[in-house]
Amino acid sequence: MTTTLKIAVCLFSDVANLDYGGPMELFSFLSPEGVNDGFIKSPIILQPTYLAESREPLRGSHVGPLITPDRAYGEVKGNEQFDIILIPGGLGARPDFVKPPVLEFLKRQVPGAKYVLAVCTGSWLLAQAGLLDGKRATTNKASFKIIQDATKGNNIQWVAKARWVVDGNLWTGSGVTAGIDMAHAFLKHLVGDETTNVIRGIVEVGVRDADDDEFAEFHNLI
Numbered sequence: 450m451t452t453t454l455k456i457a458v459c460l461f462s463d464v465a466n467l468d469y470g471g472p473m474e475l476f477s478f479l480s481p482e483g484v485n486d487g488f489i490k491s492p493i494i495l496q497p498t499y500l501a502e503s504r505e506p507l508r509g510s511h512v513g514p515l516i517t518p519d520r521a522y523g524e525v526k527g528n529e530q531f532d533i534i535l536i537p538g539g540l541g542a543r544p545d546f547v548k549p550p551v552l553e554f555l556k557r558q559v560p561g562a563k564y565v566l567a568v569c570t571g572s573w574l575l576a577q578a579g580l581l582d583g584k585r586a587t588t589n590k591a592s593f594k595i596i597q598d599a600t601k602g603n604n605i606q607w608v609a610k611a612r613w614v615v616d617g618n619l620w621t622g623s624g625v626t627a628g629i630d631m632a633h634a635f636l637k638h639l640v641g642d643e644t645t646n647v648i649r650g651i652v653e654v655g656v657r658d659a660d661d662d663e664f665a666e667f668h669n670l671i
Contacts, residue, residue: 451484453494457531457558459574460501460518461541461551466509467625468537468568472632473497478648479640489647491640495533500525502550510539522554532563537628538570538589544577544599552578565619566635568628572621576600585616589624590664610665612657623662630657 456476458469477483479495501507501518508515525531536555540546555578559565567575572588573596575581585606588596597607608614613622613631622631633656636645649656665671 451492451494453481453496454532454563456495456497456533456535457525457554458497458499458535459537459551459554459571460499460507460516461539461548462502462507463510463539463541463546464507464516464537465539465569465625466511466513468539468571468628469535471626471629472535472566472568472635474652475629475632475636475648475654478651479636488651489644491644493640498531500554502548510541522550525554525558530561531558534558534562534565536565536567536571536574538568538573538625542570542574544573547574547577555580563618564635566622566631567620568622568631569624570596572596573599575621576603576605579603581605581619584619585614586619586621587611587614587623588621590662590668590670591624593665593668593670609670610660610662612659612662614659623664627657627662629654630659634659 476495478489479491481494484491484494499519500522503521504518506515506517559580569589570592572586582604585608587608612627620631620635622628
């Protein structure tokens with residue numbers, strides 16, 4: 450018997466491509482197509498939906514092809530609830546660039562989600578939506594002081610030295626590639642070491658532990 454968990458991948462203009470692309474490469478092995486290919490045996494299937502302000506193609510930060518979302522945030526109505534919310538960062542996550550639809554979607558969906566995963570400055574989006582109050586979290590170390598100062602009134606315990614941080618069902622990753630490390634740890638939590646190790650071997654990814662963070666010192670945060 451399998452359990453399907455629905456993932457909402459939150460997109461916006463100037464999203465950092467690797468913030469969501471790295472985790473989703475690992476998660477894709479548990480998609481219906483990945484499991485049906487026979488490489489992976491898993492009782493859990495991950496069904497992603499890519500959402501954005503509209504269904505119009507958008508471009509991520511710096512380089513890369515246009516991204517065509519599956520649905521618009523406003524199309525998710527009523528009692529529909531995603532099990533996992535994946536929030537990447539990027540220039541479009543800054544308060545002066547962020548658009549209201551993504552914040553409104555997070556306010557509606559995060560409280561009922563089984564898991565919330567934020568990569569890089571995706572945690573800043575959660576903070577802007579008022580969803581990190583009283584939580585421990587981390588974020589991109591190059592932007593750490595900016596975000597810490599911008600959210601002083603939010604009662605957030607920002608953790609400087611961490612590749613990722615887990616607080617209940619909330620997982621927050623440091624900058625960009627840390628999302629892959631966090632996604633690997635999340636898969637171990639979700640489906641166990643054996644299945645996760647098979648996926649890691651196929652992707653050939655080297656991963657770090659949660660406290661293996663050189664960039665806190667690199668950016669003079671400790």
